[in-house]
Amino acid sequence: MEKEKACKAHVVVLAYHGQGHINPIVQFSKRLASKGIKVTVTTILSTTKTMQATAGSITFESIYDDCSEGGTAGAGGFKGFLDRFEASGSQNLTELIRKQENSDYPVKCLVYDANIPWASNIFKQFAIPGAAFFTQSCAAIASYYPMYCEMSGEPVPGPDFPLSGLPAPVIPNMPSMGPTTGRFPPMFLNILSQFTNIEKAEWVLFNSFDKLEEEVVKWMSNLWPIRTIGPTVPSIYLDKRVENDNGYGFNMYKPDTDACMKWLNTKETGSVVYVCFGSAASLHVEQMAEMAEALRQTSSSFLWAVKPSEQSKLPTNFVEETSENGLVVTWCPQLEVLAHQAVGCFISHCGWNSTAEAISFGVPMVAMPQFLDQMTNAHFVEQVWGVGVKPKADEKGLTNSLEIGECINLIMNGERGQEIKKKAIRWKELAKQAIDEGGSSDKYIDEIVARLVAN
Known part of the structure; x- marks a missing residue:
C-alpha cells in the first residue's frame, strides 16, 4: 500500500x-x-x-x-x-x-x-x-x-x-x-x-x-x-x-528452457542456427520438409522450435537422425536463446516481436516471412538494415532446401556474412542507446x- x-x-x-x-x-x-x-x-x-x-x-x-x-x-x-x-x-x-x-x-x-x-x-x-x-x-x-x-x-x-x-x-x-x-x-x-x-x-x-x-x-x-x-x-x-x-x-506454450540452455552451453560461440516461426505462423508439410532437409545438410548445429501443433509435420525419424547435430523442442525461451553467445543465426518468420528481439541482440537473420507485416519486416531485414538475407521462394511461396542452406552458409561462413554480422552488432548498439x-x-x-x- x-x-x-x-x-x-x-x-x-x-x-x-x-x-x-x-x-x-x-x-x-x-x-x-x-x-x-x-x-x-x-x-x-x-x-x-x-x-x-x-x-x-x-x-x-x-x-x-x-x-x-x-x-x-x-x-x-x-x-x-x-x-x-x-x-x-x-x-x-x-x-x-x-x-x-x-x-x-x-x-x-x-x-x-x-x-x-x-x-x-x-x-x-x-x-x-x-x-x-x-x-x-x-x-x-x-x-x-x-x-x-x-x-x-x-x-x-x-x-x-x-x-x-x-x-x-x-x-x-x-x-x-x-x-x-x-x-x-x-x-x-x-x-x-x-x-x-x-x-x-x-x-x-x-x-x-x-x-x-x-x-x-x-x-x-x-x-x-x-x-x-x-x-x-x-x-x-x-x-x-x-x-x-x-x-x-507470458508464453502460449511452455518453453523447454532447461533442455535448450544446457544444449546451447555445449556449443561454441556463433556456431548454432536457431529456427522458430512464432506462435501464429503455420508451415505446410512441404515447407517443413524443405526446412528439415536444409538443417540436415548444414554443417552448423541447429536448435529448432517446433510447436506442438506442427510436430506431426516433421519428416519421419528426422529428430533421431539429426540428434548429434541438432535439437528439436516444442518451444524455446527465445530471449535467453537469442542472448546466448552460441547462436550465430536466426531463421525467422519475421513477426515484429521476433525481428525487434533479433535486432536488440545483434543476431543476423534468415528471413522467411509467411503473411501480412512479416513481408515488410523481411524486406527491411535484408534491404534496409542489412542484418540478414531472404531466401527466394517459388510462385507458391515454397522455399527449397538448397536456397535455405545457401542462406545459412552465407551468414555462418561467408564473407558477406561478416558484413551482415557487423551491421547486426551496430543495430544492437543503437537499440540499447534508444532505451538507455x-x-x-x-x-x-x-x-x-x-x-x-x-x-
Missing part, C-alpha cells in the same frame, strides 16, 4: 489477446510503472490467469471471461469472439474506470492496443487522453494506411508513402469473418480498423525506435503524434534499470509520464 501511495498517476492499459500483442504492451507497462505510474492491465481472463503470477509492479484485471464462452472456438468463431469481447469488455472496462474516479488514483490515461478501436469511445467518454499502441512495425502500419484511406473513400493526406519496392502483404488463410464483398477480405478489413478514430489519440505508440525506421517515422509524424517507445525487450537485456524485469511473463536513460525512446516515455503527472 505504501508503494501504491507513492505513485504519480494511474494508467489503464487495454491489451489484445495473443502473445505478439501481450508481450510488447506489458513491457511498456513495466516501463511506466518503473517511473512511478500505477498501471492496471486489462484483457481477457485466459491471459490474466497466466500473468497474475508474474504481475510484479503492475496489476492485471480481466474484463471478459473468454474461458466460459469458448474463446475463438466458441459460437460464431473468431468474429463471435470479437463481438463478445467488445460487448462485455467495453462495459466492464467502463465500470472499472468509473470506480476509480473517487479513489486516490483516478485513471489519467487509457493505453489501448490499436486492434481494439472501440477503446476510443471509452477514453472520450471519460475525457481522458488515449494512446493507441501498434504492435507491428512503423513501416508495416504505414503501408496499410493507404489501403484504409481507399476503403474509407478518402485521399491519403500529405505526400506519398516514401518507401518503394515494399512487397504486398500476403493475406493468410485466417478465420472467417463473413463473405468477401469488395477488394479486401473481411479479416483484412478488421486489421485496417486499427486506424478508426486514430486521430483522436493523444499519442500513437510503436514498439520501435527512431533510428531504426527513420524515414517512415518522419512520414508518419505528419499524420499522427507518433512516439517510438521500443524496443520493448525486458530491461535485463538492455539498460537493466527496471527491477526484476527479466522476461515477458536519455535515449530517444526513454525521452518519449518520460514525456508521457510528465504529461500524466501534470494532469
Whole structure:
C-alpha cells in the first residue's frame, strides 16, 4: 500500500489477446510503472490467469471471461469472439474506470492496443487522453494506411508513402469473418480498423525506435503524434534499470528452457542456427520438409522450435537422425536463446516481436516471412538494415532446401556474412542507446509520464 501511495498517476492499459500483442504492451507497462505510474492491465481472463503470477509492479484485471464462452472456438468463431469481447469488455472496462474516479488514483490515461478501436469511445467518454499502441512495425502500419484511406473513400493526406519496392502483404488463410464483398477480405478489413478514430489519440505508440525506421517515422509524424517507445525487450537485456524485469511473463506454450540452455552451453560461440516461426505462423508439410532437409545438410548445429501443433509435420525419424547435430523442442525461451553467445543465426518468420528481439541482440537473420507485416519486416531485414538475407521462394511461396542452406552458409561462413554480422552488432548498439536513460525512446516515455503527472 505504501508503494501504491507513492505513485504519480494511474494508467489503464487495454491489451489484445495473443502473445505478439501481450508481450510488447506489458513491457511498456513495466516501463511506466518503473517511473512511478500505477498501471492496471486489462484483457481477457485466459491471459490474466497466466500473468497474475508474474504481475510484479503492475496489476492485471480481466474484463471478459473468454474461458466460459469458448474463446475463438466458441459460437460464431473468431468474429463471435470479437463481438463478445467488445460487448462485455467495453462495459466492464467502463465500470472499472468509473470506480476509480473517487479513489486516490483516478485513471489519467487509457493505453489501448490499436486492434481494439472501440477503446476510443471509452477514453472520450471519460475525457481522458488515449494512446493507441501498434504492435507491428512503423513501416508495416504505414503501408496499410493507404489501403484504409481507399476503403474509407478518402485521399491519403500529405505526400506519398516514401518507401518503394515494399512487397504486398500476403493475406493468410485466417478465420472467417463473413463473405468477401469488395477488394479486401473481411479479416483484412478488421486489421485496417486499427486506424478508426486514430486521430483522436493523444499519442500513437510503436514498439520501435527512431533510428531504426527513420524515414517512415518522419512520414508518419505528419499524420499522427507518433512516439517510438521500443524496443520493448525486458530491461535485463538492455539498460537493466527496471527491477526484476527479466522476461515477458507470458508464453502460449511452455518453453523447454532447461533442455535448450544446457544444449546451447555445449556449443561454441556463433556456431548454432536457431529456427522458430512464432506462435501464429503455420508451415505446410512441404515447407517443413524443405526446412528439415536444409538443417540436415548444414554443417552448423541447429536448435529448432517446433510447436506442438506442427510436430506431426516433421519428416519421419528426422529428430533421431539429426540428434548429434541438432535439437528439436516444442518451444524455446527465445530471449535467453537469442542472448546466448552460441547462436550465430536466426531463421525467422519475421513477426515484429521476433525481428525487434533479433535486432536488440545483434543476431543476423534468415528471413522467411509467411503473411501480412512479416513481408515488410523481411524486406527491411535484408534491404534496409542489412542484418540478414531472404531466401527466394517459388510462385507458391515454397522455399527449397538448397536456397535455405545457401542462406545459412552465407551468414555462418561467408564473407558477406561478416558484413551482415557487423551491421547486426551496430543495430544492437543503437537499440540499447534508444532505451538507455536519455535515449530517444526513454525521452518519449518520460514525456508521457510528465504529461500524466501534470494532469
